Structure formats: structure tokens, C-alpha cells
Amino acid sequence: MKVRLAELAHACSETWGDQLRIAVIARRREDYEILCRQLTPERVNAFFAGQIRGPVERYAAPNLAALNFVLHGALGGGVGLSLRTDAEGRGLASALLRMEIEVGR
Amino acid sequence: MIRLANAALLTVDGPADALELIERTSIDYLIWDCQGQAEALELTRRYLLDGSRGYIEEFPEIVESLAPKLRERAVRLLSAAGGVNPLACAREVRRRAPGVSVAVVTAGDLTGRIDAPAAKGCPSAYPDTAVASNGIRDQVIWVSPELGAEAFERALAAGAQVVITGWPAGPALSLAAAVLRFGWRPPDWNRMAAGALAGRLLAGRARLTGLGCAGRYEPNPLDPSCRPIVELYEDGCTEIIGAGGAAGRIDVLAVSLQLLAGVADPRAVETPDCTADLTHLEIKEREAGRVRITGARGRAPAESTRVWMACRAGWKVTGALLYCWPEALEKARAADRIFRRRIERLGLALEEMHTDYVGVNACLGPAAPTVDDYPEIELRIRVRGRDRQAAERCARELAALARFGPPCVMSSFGGSEPVEEVIDIRPALVPRTEIASKVEVVE
Numbered sequence: 098m099k100v101r102l103a104e105l106a107h108a109c110s111e112t113w114g115d116q117l118r119i120a121v122i123a124r125r126r127e128d129y130e131i132l133c134r135q136l137t138p139e140r141v142n143a144f145f146a147g148q149i150r151g152p153v154e155r156y157a158a159p160n161l162a163a164l165n166f167v168l169h170g171a172l173g174g175g176v177g178l179s180l181r182t183d184a185e186g187r188g189l190a191s192a193l194l195r196m197e198i199e200v201g202r
Numbered sequence: 203m204i205r206l207a208n209a210a211l212l213t214v215d216g217p218a219d220a221l222e223l224i225e226r227t228s229i230d231y232l233i234w235d236c237q238g239q240a241e242a243l244e245l246t247r248r249y250l251l252d253g254s255r256g257y258i259e260e261f262p263e264i265v266e267s268l269a270p271k272l273r274e275r276a277v278r279l280l281s282a283a284g285g286v287n288p289l290a291c292a293r294e295v296r297r298r299a300p301g302v303s304v305a306v307v308t309a310g311d312l313t314g315r316i317d318a319p320a321a322k323g324c325p326s327a328y329p330d331t332a333v334a335s336n337g338i339r340d341q342v343i344w345v346s347p348e349l350g351a352e353a354f355e356r357a358l359a360a361g362a363q364v365v366i367t368g369w370p371a372g373p374a375l376s377l378a379a380a381v382l383r384f385g386w387r388p389p390d391w392n393r394m395a396a397g398a399l400a401g402r403l404l405a406g407r408a409r410l411t412g413l414g415c416a417g418r419y420e421p422n423p424l425d426p427s428c429r430p431i432v433e434l435y436e437d438g439c440t441e442i443i444g445a446g447g448a449a450g451r452i453d454v455l456a457v458s459l460q461l462l463a464g465v466a467d468p469r470a471v472e473t474p475d476c477t478a479d480l481t482h483l484e485i486k487e488r489e490a491g492r493v494r495i496t497g498a499r500g501r502a503p504a505e506s507t508r509v510w511m512a513c514r515a516g517w518k519v520t521g522a523l524l525y526c527w528p529e530a531l532e533k534a535r536a537a538d539r540i541f542r543r544r545i546e547r548l549g550l551a552l553e554e555m556h557t558d559y560v561g562v563n564a565c566l567g568p569a570a571p572t573v574d575d576y577p578e579i580e581l582r583i584r585v586r587g588r589d590r591q592a593a594e595r596c597a598r599e600l601a602a603l604a605r606f607g608p609p610c611v612m613s614s615f616g617g618s619e620p621v622e623e624v625i626d627i628r629p630a631l632v633p634r635t636e637i638a639s640k641v642e643v644v645e
Contacts (some may be wrong), residue, residue: 107455111464112239114629120462122455148567158468158481161458167466173556176239177626178515180556180584181564185240188565195569 098201103194106132110190117149117171117186119193123162128200132164133157135198141166144196145189166193204383206376206432207445208404209234209279211423213260217267219426224271227431227445231379233404234281235371239627242369245285246343246512246625256287257368262294265364269299272363279364280354280379282371284308286344286512292366296644303643305362307353310638312345312509343625346370347509347632350474351397353639354378360643370510373401373473376432384436388476388502395478395500396438402471403432403442403460421451440495447491454485457493461485474507474634476500506631515626516553517593518586521600522560524612525579533608534559534581541583541603550595552587581610586624593621 102108102121105128110119121136123129142153150170157164172186173179183189209232212220223229237245237258249256261283272279284291284306292306349367351374357365358378367375377397380386386393421428427446434440444452461480465471468480479499488494525533538557545555560580563570585596597620604613 107459109459109463113464113466116466118464118466120459120465122458122462144569146568154466156465156467156469158462160481160483161462161468161485163458163462163468165462165465165468173554175626175628177243177512177628178554178586178624180518180554180586182558182560182582183565185238189567192566192569195566 099197099199101194102136102196102198105198105200106194108190108194110186112172112176112185113167115170115172115175117168117189119166119168119190121164121166121193126162129159129162131198131200136164136166136196138166140196141168141193144193145171148189203433203435204231204379205229206231206233206379206400206404206434208430209281211429212264213258214424215426217264220264220268221271223426223429223445224268224275224277228275229277229431231376232277232279232281233375233379233401234279234283235373235375235401235405237282237285237369237371242286242510242512243625243627245287245369246627247623249286250343250623250625254287254290257285257291257294258283261291262298265295265302266298269302269363272302278358278362278379280358280375281365282367282369282375284366284368286346286369288366288368292642292644295364295366303361303363305357305360305365305641305643307349307357307365307367308640308642309347309349310640312347312632312636313342341513341515343512343514345509345511347507347637348372348374348474349637349639350374350503350507351378351381352475353641355381357641357643358382360641362643373398373405374475376401376404376434377473377475380434391476391500391502392498393438393500394476396440396495396498397434398471398473398476398478398500399461399480399483399495399498400432400434400440401473403430403440403457438496438498440498441488441492442495443492452491452493454487454493457485457495472504472508474503474637476503503634505634507634507637509630509632509637511628511630513626513628515624516586516588517590517621518584518624519593519597519600519621520582520584520615521597521603522614523581523583523600523604523607523610525581525608526611527575527577530576530579531559531562533610534579537581537603537607537610538583540607541599544599545585545596548595548599550587550592551589552585552592552596554586556584558582590621597621
């Protein structure tokens, strides 16, 4: 069965030069394993194809049931240079929450 | 134990709420570390218009109103309100509140030294920000490092009631207060990490309450009872509550997200004073609205420290055109095509053009769902280039698009000027040894 990531996790983002850093936290600790399995850096990179240059790195904080993603080349050059309405990429954390996640084994 | 409160919203609250906060919460420190890159850009713009500006202009008046209460309660204010012009900020504070002991913490001028790190074989920039230091020196407006706690501790030790520094400040403001009280020193990295993390909790937009996560929009920091207060203990344990108690909605999720926000590797959160490791933290709700953090680990800071720089980077123009049903999206897309054809025909020297359809994909990008029949769409076209005249020509083209293109119901173009200067703001790394700090006490 597939659900939206939003049902499993919270997310927030901050910029860093031309990087966007997205923190994803499982709503329920028992879902953290699903996030680790499904939210691979490759999948996140493919999800944002056309929006970011990539690549995407992933880091884990199991004690907080969290995964942190670093999206390179994500902001059209950074907050100052970006011509996007969402120059700080705030909407992209929300966009990630629309990803479809397989929750069955 | 020391108690620190986030003062980020003083500029909107005004002095009355700040007085109440001090009165009610018995805090030792107000931490004003509120500014993101967008705010730094705005302050830089003001500084370029008038070299006596570039700091938080409400700040001196607020200090003037707070001064008697700060003295009476022995509350000290550590602030990044200096923006991109901390000395001008301090002068104005002294003029308005002559009885207050003020210290200004600044970095030595790095503007002329941005070539040096590259020469010493240190990466001069993050890989994907690609600063070629050759040729940009004349474009640099300011270079500002993230200073360590030592300089702020010196300012406090000298007796300053109000400490003013510039952007970007950071967790060192809070760590300095802890170091002064508890005498933490290297190699006590774990407790220094705890102090730096306390600083991260007080940074940003007071996001500990009202995270903006699904279903968590109220209460939020605009409600004064929701402002986070951090208690830092001598053993490095940290507790967070809302100024109004349990109503503050501070919980494990809020604290975890605030600590993780903006972090790449949770095992290596770089600060000027130490590298903090978040992966052994225990974050627990001790009682409703009171969260305790233990288990902070730290190690010596990285060899390089982060500096930010702002550079002039050309000119940009923005056009916003609103299209109504029927065929709102079709009209907006046609307008975009027409505009791009005309710009191409003119052969203008531009660096980038970007189109957003607000109401369709400006937030979600490729993840946006498609809708059959949009009631309205705002087309936003932005163009950027080095040549001001080319940008001005684009502004005229956008005005023509609104008048003669597909029928739109409303249009607006940037600010008061048709074109706006582009200011690039970006991080870079330089060796710690290049960074000097200066503390001036203004009686």
C-alpha cells in the first residue's frame, strides 16, 4: 500500500548557499525504518529532477528518528541570485511530503 | 543555571511586550539572533543606499525603553541587531540610551583578504557556490565571519549590558553566556556543544513554537506566551519551556526539528567553537510544555571557519501579471512565450530568466498536482543580467506585455524602481587563523 510521506513524517528546510537542507522526522518512531528504506538519496534526487541539479546526500539521526538531506544546486544559485518566487526553497520540504511511499513489506 | 529568551520579535512587539517578558520570566539573557539571509540582503540594500544604515533600525529605541528594566533585573542583551553595520548601530544606541554600557563585537576586515585563503590551499568556498575569488574583489560589499563565543564572553566580562554584533552571529551568543557563568573551556567539548545547541534553539524565527508543520499553525511565536525560554544547567543539560508555560506548545518534535534544521550531517554540526554531534541526544518531555535535552557530544571545531560574503551581481527585474478564468493558465503560458520571443529577438545580454506560475507550481515545482480549470493564475517573470540597460529594457517589455499581451486583470513590477540591484550572498570557508575579533566597550 502506498501513502504520502506527509502521513509518515514532518519536514522542514533551510538554505545554505545553493544547497537546500531538508530534515525529515518520522511522526511515529516505528515508521522510521520505512523512511530509511524508501527515502533513498537517489529517489529524492529523481523526485526533484528538473528542479535541482543534484546530487543528493543523506544523513541519519536514528535517535531523533530523522533523516537529513542535502540537495545540491537546489536554489538557482542561492537566495541572492535566485529568480524564483520561493527563493529560499521553503516549499520544497512540503513538495517532498507529497512523495508516495510504499508501506507494505 | 542560566535562563535565556529569544528576543527575535522585539521589533514587532515593541518595548511593552519585552518589558513584560523580563518582568514575568526572570531571565538572565535576551538573545536576539533573528536574521536570515533574506534579512541580511535587505539590510545590505539599505546600507548601499546610505552608509549610515544597514542595522535593525528599531533596535536603539527598544534599548532606550528597556534600559532601566535591564539594569534593575540585571538582564543582558546579546544581539545581532548590528546587521551589516554594527558600529553605526552602537553609535545610535549610545545616543539614545547614554546610560547603558554597550559593547560592539566586530571581525577584522576580511574584505581585502578573500584571496588569501585560496593562496594557502584552503577551499575558498563551498564547492557548489563556486566563488572564483579572482575578479570579484571589487564586487564585494562585505565579508563577515561567524565569530566564536570568546569575543562575546570578553564583551560580557567587561561589564556590557548590551552586546551588539553583526550578521550572521549564531549560537556563539548563547554559548558565551554559558561560558561566562560556568567557565567551560576546551577540551570540555561536550558541554560546549550543549551550549552551542542551546544557541541553535534560540536562533531563527523562534520556530520552537508554531512550527508550521501540518496542523501546528497555532499557537505560534506571535503570541508572546509562546516565546521559547532556554534553561542551561552547569552539567550541560538544557530545558526549554514557553514563556507562558504549557500553552507554548514546545514538545519533542518542535525541539528536534529546530536542532536539525539547516544541518547537513547531524554527527558534525559545525560551529566556530566546537563540532556538535546530535546523534546521541536524548530529547524528552519532562512535563507538559517542558522539554529536556541531554547527551550533547562535541569535539574540537574544524580547522576552517565559515564566513559569508555579499557581492554586487548585476540587475534584475520582476513582473507579476494576474490572469483570470477562463483559460487562466493558457493565457499566462502564452504571455510567457510572447515575452521570451521578443527578448530573444532583441538579443539582450542576460544571464537568466525564470518563470513561475503562482497558484500552480511556484511552491511545489514538479511535485505540483495538475488542475483542470484554474480560477486565476499569477505569472511571475524574473530576468537577471550584468547590464542595467538590458534589465531596464526587459522592464519595458513586461509593461508592454501587460498592456498588449493576453488580457490580464492586474500587473505589478518590482518595487519603486523598474530594476533592482542583485546582491549575491554566499558562504565560504577560511582558516580559523585568518579570523580576528575586536571588542569595543562604549560606556
